[in-house]
Amino acid sequence: MSSTPPRTLPTAQPPRATAWLIGALVALALFGNYYVYDSIGPVADLLQSQRGFSDSQVGLLNAIYSLPNVVLILVGGVLVDRFGAARMTLWTALVCLAGAALTAFSPNFSGMATGRLLFGIGAETFSIATLAAIADYFGGRSLAFAMGLALAIGRLGSFGADMSPTWFAAAYAQGWQPPLAIAAGVAATSLLASLAYWWLDRGPRRAGLLPTGAKAEKFVWRDLLHFGRAYWYLLALCVLWYSVILAFRSTYSIKYFQHVHGLDLAAAGQMNSYVFLAAVFATPAFGWLCDRLRRYAPFLAFGALLLPIALAVMALAPWSLWVSTALIGVSFSLVPAVMWPLASRLVAPSRFGTAIGLMWVAQNAGISGANLLAGWLNDQAGASAANPAGYGPMMAFFGTASLLGFACALLLWFTAGRRHHEQEQASRDAA
Numbered sequence: 001m002s003s004t005p006p007r008t009l010p011t012a013q014p015p016r017a018t019a020w021l022i023g024a025l026v027a028l029a030l031f032g033n034y035y036v037y038d039s040i041g042p043v044a045d046l047l048q049s050q051r052g053f054s055d056s057q058v059g060l061l062n063a064i065y066s067l068p069n070v071v072l073i074l075v076g077g078v079l080v081d082r083f084g085a086a087r088m089t090l091w092t093a094l095v096c097l098a099g100a101a102l103t104a105f106s107p108n109f110s111g112m113a114t115g116r117l118l119f120g121i122g123a124e125t126f127s128i129a130t131l132a133a134i135a136d137y138f139g140g141r142s143l144a145f146a147m148g149l150a151l152a153i154g155r156l157g158s159f160g161a162d163m164s165p166t167w168f169a170a171a172y173a174q175g176w177q178p179p180l181a182i183a184a185g186v187a188a189t190s191l192l193a194s195l196a197y198w199w200l201d202r203g204p205r206r207a208g209l210l211p212t213g214a215k216a217e218k219f220v221w222r223d224l225l226h227f228g229r230a231y232w233y234l235l236a237l238c239v240l241w242y243s244v245i246l247a248f249r250s251t252y253s254i255k256y257f258q259h260v261h262g263l264d265l266a267a268a269g270q271m272n273s274y275v276f277l278a279a280v281f282a283t284p285a286f287g288w289l290c291d292r293l294r295r296y297a298p299f300l301a302f303g304a305l306l307l308p309i310a311l312a313v314m315a316l317a318p319w320s321l322w323v324s325t326a327l328i329g330v331s332f333s334l335v336p337a338v339m340w341p342l343a344s345r346l347v348a349p350s351r352f353g354t355a356i357g358l359m360w361v362a363q364n365a366g367i368s369g370a371n372l373l374a375g376w377l378n379d380q381a382g383a384s385a386a387n388p389a390g391y392g393p394m395m396a397f398f399g400t401a402s403l404l405g406f407a408c409a410l411l412l413w414f415t416a417g418r419r420h421h422e423q424e425q426a427s428r429d430a431a
């Protein structure tokens, strides 16, 4: 794809130091948010042994995060365009803190589930607002690197939550509540970082140094249908790629490594967490490379291609799991590093929140659907340690979906590769 930025940038830009300070605050806020998102897994066992929660109840504490977002996240994206990234980051960080505190201090399951619901409602819109914040401050320079860095710090939050039983062993020794109270404390840090960002943002915004204005933008439903063809290919890739990677990696991969490749639970968990760790370093590095080479769509296509290759290697080749883990690690770092900066180039700045909101509506539906379908396929085929071949249909499903994702990335490359397409589209959106 060509390098021409279609964003209509103001002639003057915020000072670089301000941009990086805001980038750091947004990354810190994301760290807290991703930590809370992943804080249930490590206490799952304690919730079962100490509070008598069933598997379904523990599962619901995570599922309830995605469910409302199948609809609500579009509203969230529209609100980001209407009220601006800084205000929405602050408001949603407050909702997330309320959700995290309710989860940690509720005396019963329904209180905890309400807390997770509240957290989910805030967190996805919060994530859109943080992407919009980076696009505001780095639209004309180092955008992919800055977004990659912020996402990487977010992934560090996920990694931190996975590692929290080691880092906060004393808290875990006391039971299920102290680790969740720590998560609420981390959410409070996220709120403080969001408050500082909102405070710092007022100057550049009022001075007209940002591509999105100080005034609230009016939402027009018709705008939803006016994104260009390249945007829709990107949306399809987002749904297919995230559905495969999140449903497989977050739900089934550990069990699959145990049953098909004979790893014990600890080794399987570790193998899985290396994908996060790789992404912490590789996501900003790939973003930096894209900024330098001014190429986006070919990198996206390459990252999308690695996923079906990794799944095929894992399912069909007698090679070490390290090979497929490394391939998934590169894909997991490269695709997000390119996808969000590219999205900001395909639509007008004033519609960025709506565009991401629409992508995440479909993404959340896709992830839920892929989780359910993969589980059903495993049940139908009787997948287990005694019957590793039963995982075949699930792997065929994930492989097909990831190949379709690659096809969308190719179509996107051919479409967005026409040099003036994005520019024209963005101008049309802005008009």
Ligand SMILES: NCCCC[C@H](N)C(=O)NCC(=O)O
Residues within 6 Å of the ligand: 033, 034, 037, 124, 127, 151, 242, 336, 360, 363
């Ligand atoms: N916080 C974990 C889930 C985030 C999902 C979100 N819709 C998203 O796609 N974020 C971008 C990313 O790559 O994490």
